[in-house]
Amino acid sequence: MKAKLLLTAMALSVALTACGTNSSNNGSTASDPAAGNGKNNQTNNASGNAASGEDLAYEKTAEPVTINIGFKVPDGKLTDGDTNDNNVASRYFESLTNIKVAHSWEAKGVDAFTQKVNLAIASNDLPDALVVDRNQLRKLIDNDMIEDLSDVYEKYGSKLVKDIYASTNGMALADATSDGKLYGLPNVAIDADAPSLLWIRQDWLDKLKLPAPKTMDDLEKIAKAFVEQDPDGNGKADTVGLEGDKAVVYGQKPNPNGFDSIFSSFHAFPKNWIKDANGNIVYGSTTPENKEALAKLADWYKRGLIDKQFALYKETQEPIVANKTGLFFGPWWMPYWPLADSVTNDTKAEWKAYAAPVDASGKFVTHMAPVTDRYIVVRKGYEHPEAAVKLLNVFTRYERRQDPNTEEVKKLDDYAAKTTVHIRDYYPFDLLLDYSDAVVKRYADVQKAIKGEIDPKTFDPDTKLVYDFSVQEKENPKKNMDAWKPAKAYEIGGGVLANEQMDKVYSVFYGMTRTMETKWTTLEKLENETFLKIIVGDQPISAFDDFVAQWKKLGGDQITKEVTEAVGDK
């Protein structure tokens, strides 16, 4: 054991020095020593030495390899003739790996990307590798369309990647594993993305002289005032109360307008598998607490405190961007989107976030998100599945600021600072591995630096960027929206996460069982439509009991049994 560790450490240092030499060499000859290095390693391995993960993880492929992917187009704009598949980031990663990333197709926006992936699955025309969500992964495994990556990951995965996966106690990899085979390389999500905070137009709140919300009653009063007392002062009754989304709750990772926190304040956790008072595993959408939350929402909807048209918007952010509402739920990163658009349309807008409403005992309760929700998969039959792993290795190493090629990294950082292009937007895969407390830590660091307690020069470039933007935003408020976005997201959203006590409820199960594969779509549809109809008054509250009975009958009982067994196994 000890020997192996020592060997790994030695190999690591060798690899690092090798890379270091490369970057100091710079220029056209740089690739040759690296290739030589790779060959050396191979001969070493062949001659019987134990294979070292780090060498294999970062060595260049001997022959140039092309990997075709589906790409999610970011919002930023590239200059200097750079394109989505040929830019500073892609050129750098190609120089490290000798892997050329080509785009089979590109899609802008999450919905468009999901649709494209669905289409690719439907027509059995997958790119060599791409990022899929949980449902798509399940379908791909089910359809036998993707490679088993177990061996490739074992052999080529870098120590950093393996460490981050290990930090989830094996949950991340287990999530992408089926019948003992690893079918995808999962992301590791940050904790901060899960809680759904209450976002309020503070300027409206101040104008109507209302106190900051804490309880359900406070929220009700504010919603009533926002509807009736013309908070935007234009003399027209054109503002609505609390905004919502036709999905009602997101259940796992929230987006704008989910009612998740209302349900949580009643200790209801729809779409999560939880343990009830007796320790039995139950599906969160079927517990009696949901009924109370639904009754409350239905009452609010009837009284006009919730936007009457919330279920009709094609895009859930529409009323927020149009400044029709000053009250909605969403995670910490709302300033990036859609709030930046709201402020652009009405520069008077001052948004604030609160950990509200609290439950009966005064605590803010939130469900947590699964540790993974996206996966890199490789098409069945692709000759170089290791290319996907290697790309993950290099961009994760860069993202986590552990890239030893300091000069190259500095160039990228300078480029990013100069152009405000996010390098991470141009990673071949939109899949970040991060330790779970990233946002809160960055918030604390930036705040300390602003107070002068620590020197911002010691920051990693990402934190430094947030700090610079925060300073810029303080000096010239709302002048540069690209500065406003990160500054406010961390200051307001990150601030709430860092400073408020939260009761975090974890789901006990995120995977899929056998019966789920055939019946889940129908059950989810039943659930969504019942919840929505109860809220808007199409069905009475008692419809919830019918829903629970029907849910159980249509396969829910069987699935609950399977989930209980699956959890028991762990």
Next chain:
Amino acid sequence: MRMKKNAIHYNVMVLPGIIFLALFSIVPIFYAIIAFENFKPGRGIRGSEWIGLENFTYLFQLPDSGQIFFNTIFLAVLKIIANLIIPLVFALLLNEVRQKFLRKSIQTIVYLPHFLSWVLLATIFFDVFSLDGIVNKLFGVFGIDPILFYASNKWFPAIIVGTDVWKEFGFSAIIYLAALTGINPVLYEAAEMDGASRFRQLWHVTLPGVRTTVVLLGTLALGNVMNANFDQIFNMYNPLVYQSADIIDTYVYRAGLNDLQFSLATAVGLLKSVISFILVVISYFMASKFANYRIF
């Protein structure tokens, strides 16, 4: 059937159409076989497991399927009737306008919406029928409480039919106007000599003159009974009105593309095609019987 020599170039002209049809309408028919399989794209059509009629039995067990078949036929029938009567009435009225410039201008204006896409119109109608939209403002004047049209299963079918008619009536009226110009003016002169009023002329000369056109369009529309217009409904509906607006096509889209239940979606689509086929055959025979319309 013999072809005249100089008619060959007409057949060449039809060729692109036939290729298009073969590629997009005939070839896909063979893929309908996945309705009888537990289709897995990775294994392909040959590799997937054959399950016979299981998808169809499941389809009839689903609580939604009755609703979607009913909605499809209900909406389509309403549309066929409305799209037959309203353009006719409009054409008759327009025909009575004696000022040529006014007649031409009206005709031009009302057929313009035909060229707008439902993607665009859906957004416009959403504003028109929203809570603070023009329709509810108008209702407010008469003291009627605002109605959430887009969320009401009672109103939504009316909106679907109404907006569809609004979009198409000007265009459909062209055919009637053409038929009207085909009526021999001598008939009107004779009727006038006999002392017929404007209304009498309409009743005894104009209507009989366009009768065959009406019957023909009506019977041809029968073949479309299973098409309630995907474009329109997909762009206008939302989960609250699935109950009254979800048609076969939108259901197939959601089940097939969003939920990835390929076999089920194909089964639904196939069932629709079979019913449509029967209806087309019926309408063809009716067209040949009532309007003497034949292709073969």
